[in-house]
Amino acid sequence: MSKIDSKQAAQDFLSFVNASPTPFHAVNSAKELLSKAGFQEIKEKDSWSSTCQPGGKYYLTRNGSTIVAFAIGKKWKPGNPISMIGAHTDSPVLRIKPVSKKQGEGFVQVGVETYGGGIWHTWFDRDLGVAGRVMVRTKDGSVVQKLVHIDRPILRIPTLAIHLDRQETFSFNKETQLFPIAGLVAAELNRTGRSKNSDSKDATSDETGKQGELAPLKAITERHHPYFVELIASELGVDPADVLDFEMILFDTQKACLGGLLDEFIFSARLDNLNMSFCATMGLINSVADKSALDDESSIRLVALFDHEEIGSRTAQGADSNTLPAIIRRLSVLPPASFGDAGNADISTAYEQTLSTSFLLSADMAHSVNPNYAFKYEPDHRPEMNKGPVIKINANARYATNAPGIVLLQEVARKAGEDGEVVPLQLFVVRNDSSCGSTIGPMLSAALGARTLDLGNPQLSMHSIRETGGTHDVRHAIRLFASFFKHYSVLSPTIFVD
Incomplete structure (x- = not known):
């Protein structure tokens, strides 16, 4: 060295x-x-x-x-x-919940849980990507582990404007106010061609998982937003129906770099x-x-x-x-x-x-x-x-x-x-x-x-x-x-x- x-x-x-x-x-x-x-x-x-x-x-x-x-x-x-x-x-990270499909006030949101003792207020207003392990069914019927790294901003946890809450100490509820936004409900409906009042379930995501086939859990596209599952499948080059489960976390998409006047620091x-x-x-x-x-x-x-x-x-x-x-x-x-x-x-x-x-x-x-x-x-x-x-x-x-x-x-x-x-x-x-x-x-x-x-x-x-x-x-x-x-x-x- x-x-x-x-x-x-x-x-x-x-x-x-x-x-x-x-x-x-x-x-x-x-x-x-x-x-x-x-x-x-x-x-x-x-x-x-x-x-x-x-x-x-x-x-x-x-x-x-x-x-x-x-x-x-x-x-x-x-x-x-x-x-x-x-x-x-x-x-310490934010991990996507087993059932993460959420929405509120016209926003598509993703349910997350805290892992470890993070300084969670630092996660607000950051450009967040997702990465983790995905269990995928192959053509021969076996199930394999694949890694996915979606290295672009798709999620963000927005802070409340200071005009609406002039608190001296930034405090929040980790269960109700730490959910990132991922998009707009209207945009998702336009993408899928559904109306706001239409059945929100995916065509193959009833309680049987696949039509006519009894399944222990609801289909993954009902537990998570369908587009989120599609995004993971696209990154892996597989069919969304072959994505069986995953362990995914959020991460800051800003790259680690050298910093300081003389590059004496690592910011990461x-x-x-x-x-x-x-x-x-x-x-x-x-x-x-x-x-x-x-x-x-x-x-x-x-x-x-x-x-x-x-x-x-x-x-x-x-x-x-x-x-x-x-x-x-x-x-x-x-x-x-x-x-x-x-x-x-x-x-x-x-x-x-x-x-x-x-x-x-x-x-x-x-x-x-x-x-x-x-x-x-x-x-x-x-x-x-x-x-x-x-x-x-x-x-x-x-x-x-x-x-x-x-x-x-x-x-x-x-x-x-x-x-x-x-x-x-x-x-x-x-x-x-x-x-x-x-x-x-x-x-x-x-x-x-x-x-x-x-x-x-x-x-x-x-x-x-x-x-x-x-x-x-x-x-x-x-x-x-x-x-x-x-x-x-x-x-x-x-x-x-x-």
Whole structure:
């Protein structure tokens, strides 16, 4: 990474985030990066004993919204450590409801529900597109997942004019006043040739779904506006009747870009947490870029990008699931390059041995000091933009960081100087009179018993539809993560705890 300047790294991130309006798209973007770097796709349902070999690079997905990638050192043996980085692919968004067909006062509207803890007032008066996963029936009768990304403004949530409500604090009801408008009823009626008093049901959307055929649910064109379904089908090049269901979210169509007088800022949606997802993926890729990178490696290098962090992670594809434990269990017993090297070693405790010597970096964005609200920050812990990743610490274990981890990360940052300059680091704690967020770090640390540290690049406006990060911090994080993977096997044994 030392040969790529900060602006190029930031531009690469912009391409990544602009192509990734949903977790499904983020995973697809990560897959493209990994495949280009020579990583091979594998499946959870298959046996890995003959597929995953020392020196190999692999990735797998779960639900299409979580991805795990790893590279196996050529000197790997069962029970050896795994160096890990965990991040998440989801961000607070508005999600289209299962029955979204609404209209009011002559407007076509779309029903949405809130996902995560967004700053919802920032979603008003923005040009919104839709993207997500669509389940489509193919010609042979099977059902497949397809991704759709309608990257143009079709929705908008209008604010009320100040002349009609001069409230000092902008407040609204999330259930009744957060519905976007998508068009005019009159225009839709003109398009379909129906009158205002005609039956609004689609010709094939009675309660049987298809005429004469009993269906458990109403047809999709009755649950959603027919034109919305047609739009999705058109984007996918399929017949509307073959669109069976979908998981769609709204996103800001304004592209992520560099900003500031000297392009020192990134103005973007979903910095939390696609910034860390991108940096973790590129850190892994860069750490194995050299053909000999894994020749003397005795560990496995792993990145896990989970879905559903913003809503607690307690799902099949969230960090608080069996995803990572199950994968580590399978990796911990992989045989070495030469079966003879294993001898008659007892692998019954390989999983526990691996966890006891492994380390996880929980990579989730951190708070930069906001100059307009400096009083909200602890005076001695005010992270700054472009000053490097922030180590997050909390005495009440909202973060998993402890002193041995801080020492290790300092050594990792110093080692990065061998490939260029030392990576700068910062420290953060919240004020005693302030609430503190959390990450996947504590839950994974508790589930695995592995040593863990929380960190992330500093940003402003976290959970807004439009956030601000530092241009140079992208490169700082990628170099730190690459150094972590390259040097963990050597550094870890030198830090004694128990």
